[in-house]
Amino acid sequence: MGKYFGTDGFRGEANIDLTVEHAYKVGRFLGWYFGKDHKAQIVIGKDTRRSSYMFEYSLVAGLTASGADAYLLHVTTTPSVSYVVRTENFDCGIMISASHNPFYDNGIKVINGLGQKLEADIEAQIEAYIDDGTPKIPFATREDIGRTVDFAAGRNRYIGHLISIPTKSFKNMRVGLDCSNGSASSVAKSVFDAIGAKTYVIHNEPDGTNINRGCGSTHIEELQKYVREKHLDVGFAYDGDADRCIAVDELGNVVDGDLIMYVCGKYLKEKGQLNGDTIVTTIMSNLGLYKACDRAGIRYEKTAVGDKYVCENMMANGYSLGGEQSGHIIFSKHATTGDGILTSLMVMEVLIDKKLPLSTLTAEVVIYPQLLKNVRVANKAAAKANPAVQKAVEDVxxxxxxxxxxxxxxSGTEPVIRVMVEAPDDATCAKYVDQVVSVMHKEGLVTE
Structure with missing residues (x-):
């Protein structure tokens, strides 16, 4: 974890934590770094936040000033940038988005030439350049100055790629989509329409300030209500940049990333397409998922929290499916990053092939109640290593x-220790979380 770049890029409130000067310097560095022996070509996408245009122009100024050509996808999804980078041979890609955060936040995600998140050592070099101006990067002059290219065609090719993936028509399927007034607004409906679905869409009228506001994957109750009212077969909700997906079954029940991994993992195993009969999860996946996987003969690996770590494990071991409870799901046959719209297409494929409703396909997983409490501490490492705390955790x-x-x-971003307990009932979760937190208080570790 760097000073500016976390597990999901450089993120913060626009012009407070992440400023136009920051964006300009990121552009200056990337244009120079990737253009040492050729004219760099870098593709940029953005979500629907008001500040995304400001950061796009600032990044373009920095890139072209360093001699790179900037290709603009305009409003699009994070996975589309990843797809375009790796299939069109760009040096790297940049996505301007703060994902599920409110509209006043924004972020810069840099994607390498393989379509994956940028290597940590390059992020560290960018941070050094932002802080002290090293290395000294010359300005391009005359014909070496970069140019800006309208590249909406790249987004259209990505849409075509998605449409080509399902092997069956979605005809007669009534599907609800919550586009979160974000990036999916420019992609999702056209994909489902092209595959034959009867598509019902909500929250697909972005105005620059309504992204994620009471909608999308972080406010799934809106889609639950919509699916019930319209008597739809299934619903899918995306986040601001559409790299995650949460589903809703025909009864209006939430189907999170764990349940999606189980449904798709079991289906791929039956088809002989689940490499190693293994899915890759994070340590936050529910115990109920693991017990269901055990019964189904599906193995699993656990990584640190973050789809970046899931992806690294999958690529290193050749696994075909992995993801997070939050809805970042990676299907390595088709993508190198979480892709919300792709995930919804893969769920549709299972529904149509199995001829079963989503509620039936998820019924085998009994989700354990889970309670998570964030405890603010003066020193995270010291609090976690405290002998009394460790003893309390062992006892639980x-x-x-x-x-x-x-x-x-x-926590990777706050002075916080997260205490999470899963148990058969809510009362047991609360009892044991409080048992550990009370020890942290007695040891004088808690600041609030």
Whole structure:
């Protein structure tokens, strides 16, 4: 974790934490770094936030001033930038988005030539350039100055790629889409319409300030209500940049990333397409998923929180499916990053092939109640290593046995320790979370 770049890029409130000067310097560095022995070509996408245009222009100024050519996809999804980078041989890609955050936040995600998140060592070099101006980067002059190219065609090719993936028509399927007034607004409906679905769409009228506001994957209750009212077969909600997807079954029940991985993983295993009969999860996946996988003969690996780590594990081991409870799902046959719209297409494929409703396909997974409490501390490492805290965690783990689990971890972005317990009922979760937190208070570790 760097000073500016976290697990999901450089993110913060626009012109407070992330400023136009920051964006300009990121552009200056990337244009120079990738253009040392040729004229760099870098593709840029953005979501629908008001500040995205400001950051786009600032990045373009920095890139072209360093001699790079900037190709603009305009409003599009993060996975579309990843797709275009790796299939069109760009040096790197940039997505301007703060994902599920409110409209006043924004972010810069840099994607390498393989379509994956930029290497940490290059991010560290960008941070050094932002802070102290090293290395000294010359300005391009005369014919070496970069240019800007309208590249909406790249987004259209990505849409064509998505349409080509399903092997069956969606005809007669009534599908609800919540586009979160974000990037999916420019892509999702046209994809589902082209495959034959009867498509019902909400929150697809972005105005620059309504992205994620009471809608999308972080406010799934809107889609639940819509699916019930319209008597739809299934619904899918995306986040601001459409790299994650949460589904809703025909009864209006939430189907999160864990349930999606189970439904798709079991289907791929039956088809002989689940490499190693293994899915890749993070440590935050629900115990109910693992117990269901055990019954289905599906193995699983656990990584640190972040789709970046899921992707690294999948690529290193050749696995075909992985993801997070939050809805970042990676299908490595088709993508190198989480792709919300692709995920919804893969779920549709299972529904149509199995001729079963989503509620039936998820019924085999019994999700354990989960309680997460954030505890603000003066020193995260010291709090987690405290002997009394470690003893309390061990006692809870022993008491839960195979009927639950406890997870204590440091936040990557805040002075916070996260204490999470899964157990058969809510009361047990609360009891054991409070047991650990009370020890942290007694040890004088808590600041608020």
């Amino acid at each position: 783990a022993e008491a839960l046995g195979d009927d639950g689990r406890i997870l204590v971890r440091e």
